[in-house]
Amino acid sequence: MQSNPRRSRRCGPALGLAVAVALAGAQPTQAFAAPTPLVVTVASVSGAPLPGEVLTYTPVACNAKVSAGSSVSATSDAAGQFTIPALPTQCYQIGLSTAAGVFVADGVITQSVTTSAGASAITVSVPSTVLVPVTVSPAQADVTLAAVQYASNMGLQMPFVSAGGAAPTAADGTTYVPVVSGASFQILVRAHGDYFTQYSDGATFTAPPGSASGTFAPVDEASPAPITIDSTAWRTSRPVHVSAAGFDASPDVESTSPSSFYSTSTPVATDAENSVTLRGLTPGPTLISANGTVGGAAAAGSSLVTVTESASGAESPLEVAIEPVLNADSISTLSPIVNVTGNAVYGESLTAHVTLPTAIAALDQDQVSVSYVWAAIDSMADLGTTARVLSTSDSLEVTPQFNDYLAIAVIAIVSVPGKGLAVGRGIGFLSETYLNVALSSISGSSTPLPEIVSPIGSPQAPTPSVVPAISGNAQVGQTLTVTPGQWTNEPTSFDYQWNRNGEPIPGATAETYLVTQADLAAQLTVTVTPVKQYATVTPLTTAPTAAVTAAASGGTDTGGTNAGGTPTAPVKKAAASISVKLAKKKVRKGKRATITVTVRAGGAAGTGKVTVKVGSKKFTKKLSRAGKATVKSQKLTKRGKVKITVSYGGNATALSAKKGTTIRVR
Incomplete structure (x- = not known):
């Protein structure tokens, strides 16, 4: 493998001369090792x-x-x-x-x-290439198989289809699959009939080979062991029946599936009625396109559909009608620009935005709709083959699984009735090795997405600015309370563990603790652990109480019980209030509403979760330290007033509450 010329270190003539002069005047202090x-x-x-x-x-x-x-x-x-x-x-x-x-x-x-x-x-x-005998049972003829193996390139491990494909299976279900010796592998079943492309055990091909079950061990070069695979595990997808009646005779139809967003299928000619049934499509959002003529003039049409898996394998086809748009009127040649905002930090979200070409921006925006598809890419050798759909909304949460990907792509599909679809694509590489890879080979790509380029990191860990502390009287029968202190970087909540002389007390995991006879003469502490998704957190233990003393005469407090069965003091709950703020009191049809909720209880910010119901759709969010949560609704597709109801479930110290409002869709 050649070295990377951008990273190699070479001295220019002037620098080399300066170094030589310096060395000539210096006395050696250490001999070079032989x-x-x-x-x-x-x-x-x-x-x-x-x-x-x-x-x-x-x-x-x-x-x-x-x-x-x-x-x-x-x-x-x-x-x-x-x-x-x-x-x-x-x-x-x-x-x-x-x-x-x-x-x-x-x-x-x-x-x-x-x-x-x-x-x-x-x-x-x-290694060498070995032909492994494979039998499909029950037998199926004309099935194309291939071996998927891992290759390491520039420090990245990527799946690839090795050694080419195998000959289709014979009538008895047998064939030979080329495999590179010394490396484990999966058997890939190519799409045929209603079966979509998948691994031989039915695992979805869009999962990494290492995560799919049934990995085969490296083969014996001299005598490769025969493999039998169970075809009853294979899965099917629902057929798609495409009608392109508005075209002249026999337009071609093709599909762009979630596993090949950078390439399309081989065009299929329609029948005498300008229709065709597509089979074996990968489940997920799929772009169906037709190309032909109308009155002799070039025309095309597209429709974004969702292909579903077929449980029975005998479902009726999904009906899709493609309306032709003359090329002269179509927006399909325009390229929307996709941009991404957000931080590449675990637990945070990236949000896609589209900048419309001038010709689309000048249209009635009530007629313009935008759909998004986020996909992960595993392999540079064949960008489309190992892409997988991660999200079909405008945002995507960053997770540690990003480290398994080579790149993240986002596709924006802009639709205008009577003018077809325009597709914009953006890609961000997650490995610095590939930051300078030219995107010209990816049809229709926007500029790279710098917000999702390596490195991806964990969110900053919470650290205490005010340490946790215990309040109350360390006496049998009395209730102690821990306050978590104040922490930077906004932990979402805290976990508590009460300790007796440094040893955890089983079940004592609440903010309060009723001192029992078992604690007499002992010192009590609480270990407080901040909770923040994906962050590396460090627990902090409070200073110990004084040694617990015997109960005072006159009895003990009464109340409920600790998690471990120990009685606790009753807690009076404060009333909660909810305020609801709409980013816009009126939104256009097909757009989303942004709702900000603030909860207060007992003069302090509320904690816990709120549920926001917009029409019939519910969204649940955890309140921040400030007692706030922001929700983006579903696309609002019906004009008129839409009811919004906010429900707060309360917590150990606050009562539940509810508040309603409306938003107008125009």
């Missing part, structure tokens, strides 16, 4: 030595894996070995000289293997 032999053994996956293999070795910086010198070629001898004069502090990257040459390491296909500093020997395994 090279030691590093023996490289080249073997097959089964361990047989491979003489005559031409390899390269390149010195690299051990910490950054970037080139520290030029590549040198070497040929393995009769024992499959060659020797490198290696510096003990230097790492070396071993690669095959041919562009197609690969190794296998730890079950993953890789273009190079890097030694550790000071290594005296290393063995590199060169």
